[in-house]
Amino acid sequence: MGRLEVAEGQFRFGGQPIRLMSGAMHYFRIVPEYWRDRLLKLKACGLNTVETYIAWNVHEPAEGRFQFQGMADVVRFVETAGELGLHVIVRPSPYICAEWEFGGLPAWLLGYPDLRLRCMDPLFLEKVDAYYDVLIPLLKPLLSTSGGPIIAVQIENEYGSYGNDRAYLDYLRQGLLTRGIDVPLFTSDGPTDAMLQGGTLPDVLATVNFGSRPEEAFAKFREYRSAEPLMCMEFWNGWFDHWMKPHHTRPAAEVADVFERMLEAGASVNFYMFHGGTNFGFYNGANYGGVYEPTVTSYDYDAPLSESGDVTDKYIAVRELLRRYGYASGAELPEPLPKRSYGTVRLTEHAELFASLPVLSSPVERTCPEPMEKLGQSYGFIVYSTTVSGPRLSESLHLQDAHDRALVFLDGAYVGTVERWDPKPLKLDVPAQGARLDIVVENMGRINYGPRLRDFKGITEGVRLNNQFLFHWTIHPLPLDKLDGLQYQPCEKGHILAGPAFYRGELDVQEPADTFIRLTGWTKGVVWVNGFNLGRYWERGPQRTLYVPGPLLRRGGNEIVVFELHGAERPEITLEDRPDLGE
Known part of the structure; x- marks a missing residue:
């Protein structure tokens, strides 16, 4: 039991000085069976803290319907980190960005035409309060002041990049305090005048986010906060990908150089991301920089741990630097998880979309x-x-x-x-x-x-x-959350339908392991394995394979369904032992 404190320009925990060497990973982007593996690898690198967002749309997918099981079991994720001796920073802001669908906000908010986002709009705050009334009591027993691993909680996320409603920030702060959050609260923003003015509160710990030029970033921060510890809450050591754009990478040596300069400055650092994971299902976000830019399924992020949890050159460079600065954890690095090629799988059945509408959707009539x-x-x-x-x-x-x-x-x-x-x-x-x-x-x-x-x-x-x-339209909503009503027909002699259709085949597995689906010859669509939505594929790239975590497979027969929008050269896919995220 203890509390993170700020004294004489530094963090202290349990009365002792501490620098937070942290890495970001999101429980909702990793299958639960792999949480422990990823956290152990984070600790073995020399980090003492893990940071995670909490995605509102994951936990309240429909208004008033909450879920905290499976990949949404944030309590178990935090508990697992604590069992491994890691501190935890949680960021449960209503909004998280994170290249996640709607920045983590639930889409049902848009069903209220007059609701205003991220400000002192009474209707928006009513929805936030209803969510926090369920979420925060789950986190309270996990606070370090109650013997748990959570040492700090974020109020809102990069708010200065969006607005300047400090009354809204203070409302969120008071809501956390009155619900029993008694560990330090903080904000995080980019290191500019506008962002630091709009996104911070005078009596709340502030942190900054950036990927390079740490001296400039910290100098700007010091113009606003002269006595607080330096902390880069998001060190962007990689980057995410958009469809139709090149795959992003960043040299390990460059990342190590920026990191060392922050260490020399006496800063605490959170690697964003340390392990990115995957935008499974329909949860990828998008950006708008003059044009709409959707994010790919992989959230590999060119992070120290790859999308499938493998150690990279960047991991090795970061671990070596941490050791030189006295942050060797002594933890054993887990063995790499097995990867397997399962070869070619023929999809032997199909179901045409338009013919399937009556079993997939209930139509509505609208003018x-x-x-x-x-x-x-x-x-x-x-x-x-x-x-x-x-x-x-x-x-x-x-x-x-x-x-x-x-x-x-x-x-x-x-x-x-x-x-x-x-x-x-x-x-x-x-x-x-x-x-x-x-x-x-x-x-x-x-x-x-x-x-x-x-x-x-x-x-x-x-x-x-x-x-x-x-x-005068007939409209069929197609969330595609249930496919069990589809009526399949045999694919005659490898026949591919001209329009949108579902294709089904079976993969026989003797030893389940991680694998990667390649869809060469297919155009655009979505893939399910045993009913689990892996996410989108698109021939335009850059991503060329979809990651299949081993726990999604079972011994014996495994159902694979591909929803193809346009058509394919032949009804076949291949499962390989390595990813292809493009160039």
Whole structure:
């Protein structure tokens, strides 16, 4: 039992000076069977602390329905860290960024049209309070003051990058205090005047986030806080990837150099990320820097521990530096987890999407093509259908603000794709008898950072031919959280369907181990293994394989389902023993 204190410009714990040598890893990006392995490797590197965000949308996926089991069992994750002798920093802000869907905010918030995010909006605060009334009592017994491993708790995340409502920050602080959080609270922001002015509170510990030029960052911090310990709460030692962009890497020597300069400055450091993990399912986020940029499935981050938990050159460089500065933990480095190639798997059955709509979704009728959030849907796909009169020759079909990628079909024939980052109209020829128009829209991840957080999905404005809006739609929400109702048919002689379809096959496994699915020849879609959503693939890259943690497999038969939007060369995938994250 103890409490982290700030005295004479340094941290103290249990009366003794301490520098926090920390690494970030997120329990919700790692299968629970591997939490202990990843935490042991963090400790063996020489770190004494682990930091994790807490993702609101993971724990309250539907309003009033809370989950804290399986990958959402944050209590067990924190307890495991404590059992290994690690301190824990938790960041349970309503908003976390983290390249995570909607920055961790639950999508159902967008079902309230007048709600304002991240400010003193009474409705938003009401929802935060209801969440904290459930979450914080779970964390309270884990505080160091109660004998647990949690030594510090964040109030909000990089708030100065978004707003300047200090009354909101103080409201969150008071909410943590009144619910019994009695370990130090802190904020974290970028090292600029605007961010430090907007995101900090005068009597709350402040920290800064950056990836390079530590002297400049700490000098700016010292202009605002002259007596507090220096701490880089996010040392960006790698970076994340967007689809259609190159894979990010950063040399180990460069990371070690910046880290050593922070050590020389007497700073505490949290590696963001130490182990990134995976954006399983539909939980990847997106950025908007003048154009929408969705994040890939892998969150490898070029971190010291790879996506599959392997030691990298960066890990070795960091461990050596920590040893030189007296932070050798003495902990044994666990053996690498086995990886296996299982070869080629043939997908022998298929189920066409449009024929499967009655078993996948309950349709709703609307005058306008409403976005997902107005229909109570958070993730996945959505299908809009209507009948268009004819004849109408060479008219332009406009999807106004389709978020994020829409496939258009006329009487079942593929017309083209409209992408949010390149929203060009499509030419349509409607025959005299009229035609059925179907639009399949994919939510590719809500924006997780910046001023465009309110990111509705589906068709958010309307659909028109030339300047005429089309009304009266049948809408099928497709969260794809349950696939057990699909009726499959045999793939005749390796036949691939022309449009969106599900493909199913079986992988026989004698010894379950980590593996990586390669989808060469496939175009774009989603993969499930034994009902677990691995995430998205796309031929545009950079990511070329999907990570399959060994615990998702079982001895004997394993079901693999691929939802392909466009088509493939042949109904086959391969499972390899190494990842390919692109170049």
